[in-house]
Amino acid sequence: xxxxxxxxxxxxxxxxxxxxxxxxxxxxxxIADENQEIVAKMTRYExxxxxxxxxxxxxxxxxxxxISNGNNIMSEAYFEQEDHGVxxxxxxxxxxxxxxxxxxxxxxxxxxxxxxxxxxxRIIYVKDLEPLTKKEWRKTSKKGEEQLTIMxxxxxxxxxxxxxxxxxHKAMPEFxxxxxxxxxxxxxxxxxxxxxxTFEKFRNKEAFQYHLNFPPIQPVIDYLNTSIxxxxxxxxxxxxxxxxxxxxx
Numbered sequence: 577x578x579x580x581x582x583x584x585x586x587x588x589x590x591x592x593x594x595x596x597x598x599x600x601x602x603x604x605x606x607i608a609d610e611n612q613e614i615v616a617k618m619t620r621y622e623x624x625x626x627x628x629x630x631x632x633x634x635x636x637x638x639x640x641x642x643i644s645n646g647n648n649i650m651s652e653a654y655f656e657q658e659d660h661g662v663x664x665x666x667x668x669x670x671x672x673x674x675x676x677x678x679x680x681x682x683x684x685x686x687x688x689x690x691x692x693x694x695x696x697x698r699i700i701y702v703k704d705l706e707p708l709t710k711k712e713w714r715k716t717s718k719k720g721e722e723q724l725t726i727m728x729x730x731x732x733x734x735x736x737x738x739x740x741x742x743x744x745h746k747a748m749p750e751f752x753x754x755x756x757x758x759x760x761x762x763x764x765x766x767x768x769x770x771x772x773x774t775f776e777k778f779r780n781k782e783a784f785q786y787h788l789n790f791p792p793i794q795p796v797i798d799y800l801n802t803s804i805x806x807x808x809x810x811x812x813x814x815x816x817x818x819x820x821x822x823x824x825x
Contacts, residue, residue, distance in 0.1 A: 614649065614707070615672045616763060618700040618773070621663040627692035628661055635665055636820035638685050642667065643714075647674035650713035654725060654816035661694070664727070664816060666775070668704075668713065702763035702773060705741060706748055716821070717758050721779045723821075729812040730772040736803040737770050743795045750792040756783020 623631045635653045642651040649668035656662040669675040679686070689697060717723040732740050744762050751760045758777040765771040778784040787793065800809040 613671065614704075615667075615669050615675050616702045616704050617667045617669075617675065618702060619665040619667075620698040620700070621665070621689070622694040622697075623661045623663055623692055624694055625661060627688070631663065631688060631692050632819055634685050634688050635663060638665070638682055639820040641682075642678060645674075645678060647671075648678070649710045652818060653820040654818050657815035657817055660817075664814075700773075701766045703766055705762045705764060706745065708759070708761055713759065715758055717777070717779045722781065723758065723818065724778045724781055724784050725816040725818060726774075726776045726778070726784070727814040727816055728774045728776075728809070729814075730774070730800065730809070731805045731812070732770045732772065733803050733805055734770055736799075739803065740772065740799055743799050747792045747796055750790070751787070754783070754787060754790065756780065756786055 621631070621635075632653075632655070639651045639653050642648045647670040649670065650666065651668075652666045654664045654666075656664070667675065669678070730740065741762075741764075748760065748762065751757060756779045758779060759775065760777075761775045763773050763775070765773065776787075778787065801807070804812075
């Protein structure tokens with residue numbers, strides 16, 4: 577009887593020990609996952625004229641599939657208003673592993689990239705400053721609105737980067753609270769801490785004009801007029817046309 581009881585207790589203890597190990601491993605994995613940084617990626621494609629239509633459809637399909645993936649935070653695609661052959665793909669994922677896993681399965685886009693481009697794509701990884709949530713990224717303009725999307729690249733003079741971030745830190749809550757603003761994000765390029773990109777979506781042109789005359793923007797304009805490497809700063813502005821939008825409200 578003693579031997580049997582001892583054996584039973586040993587099995588029970590073994591089960592508890594195994595459970596603790598499993599729970600510990602799960603907790604460790606969860607902590608490791610939480611410590612992985614959200615990855616934000618911008619890709620610029622310059623597409624041959626004869627491939628532009630097919631490339632847009634392929635990228636639009638990539639966007640549609642990616643936003644249905646639970647690990648995707650945002651995925652949007654645009655061409656430049658001045659040159660429809662220049663296409664931008666913006667992505668944010670839970671972590672680098674999830675981005676790479678999804679990209680490996682994007683065989684159609686992977687194959688087309690090899691043959692349809694004028695020159696190799698440019699991949700830009702950025703760090704979002706005061707980042708948006710997934711819900712905020714998924715906000716859309718309403719049906720019938722003529723959305724205006726602006727991207728501005730800022731090449732700051734060395735030593736003024738913190739000034740720029742501080743100016744935006746103060747202005748960002750005001751910008752995001754504007755009635756005509758859909759999305760407003762400032763990001764810092766990982767390849768060069770003195771370079772930034774803003775991504776701004778407005779419900780229409782009138783909302784953008786209001787923004788340009790909005791008092792909190794003046795310190796930003798002052799900085800752009802005095803503290804970037806190359807003037808005028810408007811040369812860094814890109815007007816973008818979304819061709820793979822989310823379903824509008």
